[in-house]
Amino acid sequence: MQEKVIFITGATGGIGKAAAFALARQGHRVIIHGRDKGRTQRVQQEIMEATRNKHVDYIVGDLFLLAEARRVAHALIDRYERLDVLINNAGGIMSNICALTAEGHETTIALNLLTPFVLMQELLPLLRKSEDGRIVNVSSSSHRINAKPDFSDLELVNGYNPLRAYGNSKLFIMFVTEMLSEDLRGKGIENVTVNTMHPGAVATGFGVQSDLGPVLNALSKVARLFFRTPEKGAETLVYLAADAVVKGVRGKYFIDLKPAVVSRKYDSIENRKKVWDYCARVMASVEAVR
Numbered sequence: 001m002q003e004k005v006i007f008i009t010g011a012t013g014g015i016g017k018a019a020a021f022a023l024a025r026q027g028h029r030v031i032i033h034g035r036d037k038g039r040t041q042r043v044q045q046e047i048m049e050a051t052r053n054k055h056v057d058y059i060v061g062d063l064f065l066l067a068e069a070r071r072v073a074h075a076l077i078d079r080y081e082r083l084d085v086l087i088n089n090a091g092g093i094m095s096n097i098c099a100l101t102a103e104g105h106e107t108t109i110a111l112n113l114l115t116p117f118v119l120m121q122e123l124l125p126l127l128r129k130s131e132d133g134r135i136v137n138v139s140s141s142s143h144r145i146n147a148k149p150d151f152s153d154l155e156l157v158n159g160y161n162p163l164r165a166y167g168n169s170k171l172f173i174m175f176v177t178e179m180l181s182e183d184l185r186g187k188g189i190e191n192v193t194v195n196t197m198h199p200g201a202v203a204t205g206f207g208v209q210s211d212l213g214p215v216l217n218a219l220s221k222v223a224r225l226f227f228r229t230p231e232k233g234a235e236t237l238v239y240l241a242a243d244a245v246v247k248g249v250r251g252k253y254f255i256d257l258k259p260a261v262v263s264r265k266y267d268s269i270e271n272r273k274k275v276w277d278y279c280a281r282v283m284a285s286v287e288a289v290r
């Protein structure tokens, strides 16, 4: 097996950490990302000791911020000659009260859509240097259940609620994944593929800090008892990142190692383009913090 260079965001806990362990165990060169330096370094040590893989690197950055996503991407470009896999895993559901990032974006969409978009765009040249470049975006079945987008108000200035914002962000990441996949194919770029996946309902830190209101808080506490482990939740991510079987597979949504059906309820060329253009416009307005 050829060693891959794999960058995974949000690898300090939950599904990302489990995926980083599994990929390091397979012998790949894994770069973990976290937003807290101490926590990220501790996870790096843990992975290196448990897997006996010395090639575990780390990068710190707050992925609420597009400028930080740009800085993280440039740090990778400075350090590595090629990137084989980008895993956009960092993400989450926020609280009942709508919060904005320091750059003025609604936090759910910033973390789950805008910064993954920046990482994809900025890291594409590095991925193109790979013979088998892959991008895997972690989405969710919430795109089917909770999404209710308003395409003239993507950040929900009106009508915010955390589940809706989360479902929308996971729908939008699917739109941009499919669009990027088609764009790459249209340009004849065959050596970089993009896919999305849903990890299942997984017992992680997901939603634990989010105040969804008393009813949903209590329900999610009970439901977590029946959720799958982070290791199980990471299986499809690891498969899409590193398995030879899915080399060349592109533009698909996976659940439990199989292609799954994407909800087409809000899908149209026009709506996709609105999401893509919005991401591109926001990205263009932000300079990298160096």
Ligand SMILES: NC(=O)c1ccc[n+]([C@@H]2O[C@H](COP(=O)([O-])OP(=O)(O)OC[C@H]3O[C@@H](n4cnc5c(N)ncnc54)[C@H](OP(=O)(O)O)[C@@H]3O)[C@@H](O)[C@H]2O)c1
Pocket: 009, 010, 011, 012, 013, 014, 015, 016, 034, 035, 036, 039, 061, 062, 063, 064, 088, 089, 090, 091, 092, 093, 111, 138, 139, 140, 141, 198, 199, 200, 201, 202, 203, 204, 205, 206, 207
């Ligand atoms: N768990 C589920 O049932 C489930 C279901 C469907 C989809 N997903 C998706 O799976 C992905 C991983 O979630 P998880 O369940 O593993 O949740 P988690 O345990 O909360 O892990 C989320 C990761 O994202 C990082 N993160 C959060 N905010 C960040 C920020 N502003 N900047 C940088 N990193 C940040 C966290 O880092 P810190 O350690 O710094 O907080 C953590 O490493 C997410 O995209 C989520 O939407 C989860």
